[in-house]
Amino acid sequence: MATIRLAINQKSYAVDVDPQTSLLTVLREHLDLTGSKYGCGEGQCGACTVLIDGKAQRSCVTRLGSVGQKQITTIEGLAQGDQLHAVQRAFLDVGALQCGYCTSGMIMSAVALLKKNPSPSEGEIVDFMHGNICRCGTYPRIVSAIQNAAKNGSTTASAKGGSR
Amino acid sequence: MNPKSGVEIPIEPERYELRAAAPYRFDLDRREFFKFLGAGLVVVSVLKTAVVAQESGGNRQRRGESLPKDIDAWLHIGENGKITVYTGKVEVGQNIRTSLSQAVSEELHVPVERIEMVMGDTQLTPFDMGTFGSRTTPTMNLQLRKVASAARDVLIGLAAKQWNTNPQELIAIDGKVKEHAGERSIEYAALVKGQQLTQALPAEDPLIPAAEWKVAGRPAAKVDGIDFVTGRHLYPSDQKLPGMLYGKVVRPSAFEATLVSVDTQKAEQMGVTVVRDGNFVGVAALNSQLASSAAAAIHAEWKAEPQPSNKDLFDYLRKNVMDGKDVTGDGDRFDTGSVDEAMKSADHRLQQTYTVQYIAHVPLEPRAAVAKWDGDRLTVWTGTQRPFGVRGQLAEAFHIPEENVRVLMPDMGSGYGGKHTGETAIEAARLARAAKRPVKVVWTREEEFTWAYFRPAGVIDVSSGVQKDGTITAWEFHNYNSGSAGIRPYYEIANQRIVFHAVKTPLRQGSYRALASTANHFARESHMDELAHAVKMDPLEFRLKNLKNERLRAVFEAAAKQFGWGKSKSAGRGYGMGGGYEKLGNIATFAEVHLDGKSGEVRVVRVVSAFECGAIVNPDGLRNQIEGSNVQGLGGALFEAIEFSNGKILNGRLSQYRVPRFSDLPVIETVLLDRKDIPSVGAGECPMIGLAPAIANAIFDAMGTRLRALPLVPNGLKSS
Numbered sequence: 001m002a003t004i005r006l007a008i009n010q011k012s013y014a015v016d017v018d019p020q021t022s023l024l025t026v027l028r029e030h031l032d033l034t035g036s037k038y039g040c041g042e043g044q045c046g047a048c049t050v051l052i053d054g055k056a057q058r059s060c061v062t063r064l065g066s067v068g069q070k071q072i073t074t075i076e077g078l079a080q081g082d083q084l085h086a087v088q089r090a091f092l093d094v095g096a097l098q099c100g101y102c103t104s105g106m107i108m109s110a111v112a113l114l115k116k117n118p119s120p121s122e123g124e125i126v127d128f129m130h131g132n133i134c135r136c137g138t139y140p141r142i143v144s145a146i147q148n149a150a151k152n153g154s155t156t157a158s159a160k161g162g163s164r
Numbered sequence: 165m166n167p168k169s170g171v172e173i174p175i176e177p178e179r180y181e182l183r184a185a186a187p188y189r190f191d192l193d194r195r196e197f198f199k200f201l202g203a204g205l206v207v208v209s210v211l212k213t214a215v216v217a218q219e220s221g222g223n224r225q226r227r228g229e230s231l232p233k234d235i236d237a238w239l240h241i242g243e244n245g246k247i248t249v250y251t252g253k254v255e256v257g258q259n260i261r262t263s264l265s266q267a268v269s270e271e272l273h274v275p276v277e278r279i280e281m282v283m284g285d286t287q288l289t290p291f292d293m294g295t296f297g298s299r300t301t302p303t304m305n306l307q308l309r310k311v312a313s314a315a316r317d318v319l320i321g322l323a324a325k326q327w328n329t330n331p332q333e334l335i336a337i338d339g340k341v342k343e344h345a346g347e348r349s350i351e352y353a354a355l356v357k358g359q360q361l362t363q364a365l366p367a368e369d370p371l372i373p374a375a376e377w378k379v380a381g382r383p384a385a386k387v388d389g390i391d392f393v394t395g396r397h398l399y400p401s402d403q404k405l406p407g408m409l410y411g412k413v414v415r416p417s418a419f420e421a422t423l424v425s426v427d428t429q430k431a432e433q434m435g436v437t438v439v440r441d442g443n444f445v446g447v448a449a450l451n452s453q454l455a456s457s458a459a460a461a462i463h464a465e466w467k468a469e470p471q472p473s474n475k476d477l478f479d480y481l482r483k484n485v486m487d488g489k490d491v492t493g494d495g496d497r498f499d500t501g502s503v504d505e506a507m508k509s510a511d512h513r514l515q516q517t518y519t520v521q522y523i524a525h526v527p528l529e530p531r532a533a534v535a536k537w538d539g540d541r542l543t544v545w546t547g548t549q550r551p552f553g554v555r556g557q558l559a560e561a562f563h564i565p566e567e568n569v570r571v572l573m574p575d576m577g578s579g580y581g582g583k584h585t586g587e588t589a590i591e592a593a594r595l596a597r598a599a600k601r602p603v604k605v606v607w608t609r610e611e612e613f614t615w616a617y618f619r620p621a622g623v624i625d626v627s628s629g630v631q632k633d634g635t636i637t638a639w640e641f642h643n644y645n646s647g648s649a650g651i652r653p654y655y656e657i658a659n660q661r662i663v664f665h666a667v668k669t670p671l672r673q674g675s676y677r678a679l680a681s682t683a684n685h686f687a688r689e690s691h692m693d694e695l696a697h698a699v700k701m702d703p704l705e706f707r708l709k710n711l712k713n714e715r716l717r718a719v720f721e722a723a724a725k726q727f728g729w730g731k732s733k734s735a736g737r738g739y740g741m742g743g744g745y746e747k748l749g750n751i752a753t754f755a756e757v758h759l760d761g762k763s764g765e766v767r768v769v770r771v772v773s774a775f776e777c778g779a780i781v782n783p784d785g786l787r788n789q790i791e792g793s794n795v796q797g798l799g800g801a802l803f804e805a806i807e808f809s810n811g812k813i814l815n816g817r818l819s820q821y822r823v824p825r826f827s828d829l830p831v832i833e834t835v836l837l838d839r840k841d842i843p844s845v846g847a848g849e850c851p852m853i854g855l856a857p858a859i860a861n862a863i864f865d866a867m868g869t870r871l872r873a874l875p876l877v878p879n880g881l882k883s884s
Contacts, residue, residue, distance in 0.1 A: 098792055137792035
């Protein structure tokens with residue numbers, strides 16, 4: 001065990017865990033940041049997606065030891081106080097969720113996409129989001145939500161770091 | 165204790181669950197009721213049979229006596245104006261927390277935001293058999309409308325009394341009672357202040373006709389949507405209690421395996437709680453990593469019998485029929501006319517076999533539970549569509565009375581019929597009892613794929629006879645194992661023999677969204693297409709010729725119009741349709757596929773569904789359900805299949821079991837037929853049933869190949 005320092009949602013954390021532990025386990029179990037979800041444990045479903053230096057990463061297959069001092073943003077860090085991120089707002093407006101279990105991962109992936117490409121075509125959205133599964137089948141609405149967010153500008157993004 | 169030896173909840177509602185009597189006995193007296201809820205007004209909805217039994221003043225306001233039994237929902241208006249609705253139904257993504265709130269809002273004339281729904285808590289809500297079978301909208305929605313409407317009348321009555329006026333001169337609006345003509349108005353909160361009023365639901369209460377709905381019938385955003393987009397909502401797997409441990413169960417080597425020997429010494433030295441009880445072996449540890457390592461350090465030997473595999477599946481199903489041991493009694497066999505005679509005299513005869521594989525629900529949130537003991541009282545938070553059923557399983561497993569068990573169901577990460585049982589609840593409770601601390605068990609994706617249950621596989625034999633003019637005269641239909649939901653044709657056929665054959669199943673199987681209806685509609689609607697070609701008729705014309713049901717005709721016609729049925733098509737394109745009737749809803753789905761001649765890839769490029777489920781409560785939620793059904797249905801239609809061999813699942817990971825993704829998405833168009841003159845019914849299941857046959861028929865149209873097995877094109881999207 002070693003003390004590992006983490007920068008999450010612009011706050012500093014220290015955790016005493018094996019560096020081999022997955023980032024998802026640390027977020028959920030040690031830091032009570034349960035907005036990131038477990039879906040498959042092998043980076044196949046995207047429910048655990050977080051931003052690491054602005055890039056969408058699957059936290060279930062990210063070892064804690066590999067994160068270092070990079071800036072991590074989780075779904076909990078996206079809104080600024082009561083001000084929702086444009087992507088969050090768009091998911092609500094479009095009703096792009098049913099059970100909502102995939103929603104945080106979808107939103108984080110979408111935020112990463114819009115950072116890289118502020119006005120993606122439908123094809124670019126589909127390509128980028130391919131790794132996120134919604135078992136309830138709300139894909140058409142998620143595409144619309146991302147298009148809406150792009151139109152309305154996702155400038156309230158709070159995630160720091162470079163682009164993907 | 166062996167969790168397998170506990171009571172097994174029947175997990176196929178169409179065949180078993182709905183026959184179960186409601187064991188609920190409500191024994192709070194009125195005073196306790198208000199102690200728990202606070203003063204105000206309570207309106208309870210009593211099951212119909214109970215209303216009759218309670219006629220001695222049952223429809224009056226009650227003071228002093230105990231409350232009626234067999235309540236299925238209640239509503240409380242507190243002195244602070246807070247409105248709380250209690251129902252045993254649960255929210256699994258089908259959005260009933262919102263649609264039920266809309267119904268109450270409509271009748272009670274309060275904004276949706278002022279209503280709190282307490283759902284699926286076995287201590288706080290009345291008994292409910294479970295949330296499945298598309299029953300919430302036709303039953304609970306209506307009950308809550310009546311409850312809210314009765315509450316409104318009581319409030320108007322209170323105001324009338326206070327003002328010494330005629331109730332007919334008063335109206336309820338925006339949380340207040342007002343005079344029609346005059347100036348006076350009073351808040352609901354003020355009306356119930358200091359009161360302890362209860363009212364059992366009057367049997368006949370005029371409801372607002374659907375045509376006059378203002379709240380219901382319109383799109384409504386998910387009531388607590390903001391918690392979901394911010395990650396604040398706590399799903400069952402997010403629950404955490406002080407001092408909680410993490411549990412991990414050691415799994416058998418194969419289905420039905422028994423434990424021969426186990427060495428737990430290493431694990432015990434790791435500072436964890438180890439439990440061995442019959443076939444159950446598990447650990448509880450301070451964190452989930454330690455629990456996993458300790459479970460891995462346990463060496464267990466299992467003994468398993470040889471079991472069938474996919475390659476033998478359909479032979480196996482035919483050979484293992486349990487005919488004569490029919491457990492359901494009815495609904496499994498239907499005869500009319502003389503099929504054999506009609507078959508002989510038909511101009512064309514056709515006999516074909518259709519098959520469906522086992523598929524998995526793959527709810528994105530796997531099963532999860534947190535269990536906590538206080539002496540011999542057990543509290544469990546878990547994701548299930550049947551909190552009261554899981555309570556029964558826990559009571560049985562631990563030999564404690566049901567009153568000692570409380571099950572709470574936080575809105576969960578979906579079920580699709582796959583979470584009727586309480587495996588994780590029992591596992592967490594067993595470990596918690598040993599550890600003397602709360603324990604959480606969350607299944608891995610592999611566990612969810614292996615130790616949950618599957619949508620049944622099936623073989624369906626169809627024989628039919630048709631006249632040259634397109635009249636179907638004979639219809640014989642045998643379903644082996646997949647189930648009897650949707651087994652009877654809605655086409656007008658004079659001579660029919662329909663049989664469901666129960667089978668000794670090779671895998672644990674149970675409910676699934678639309679369950680057997682998907683298989684039965686796939687067989688029937690594919691066969692209809694084959695018959696249409698046999699008599700050289702247009703498939704739509706052929707269906708309509710044999711179809712009298714006006715509601716079903718209407719959806720076929722509406723979908724055909726939107727789709728542009730009959731339009732010309734370029735090479736490699738194919739059009740097909742499928743539709744039917746299930747859970748009182750009517751669906752017709754048309755699909756367009758594109759076949760790439762070079763690569764052999766088949767793509768579903770456009771899907772048009774027309775759906776009618778009576779008066780529409782929440783059009784936006786409804787569209788979401790229909791679109792979702794079509795997206796989810798793509799998987800079972802095109803590529804989902806569980807591979808198994810000798811008691812093991814071979815493709816139990818998301819990297820091995822393909823589910824629909826963004827890139828599989830066709831253009832989806834939905835036509836809603838709103839029948840305000842017909843009571844609302846559910847929509848979570850029916851919309852799924854038309855898709856698979858529509859795609860199969862479109863593939864035939866494109867390439868002349870008839871595919872009779874689901875999934876249709878399992879090897880990627882290559883033609884098989």
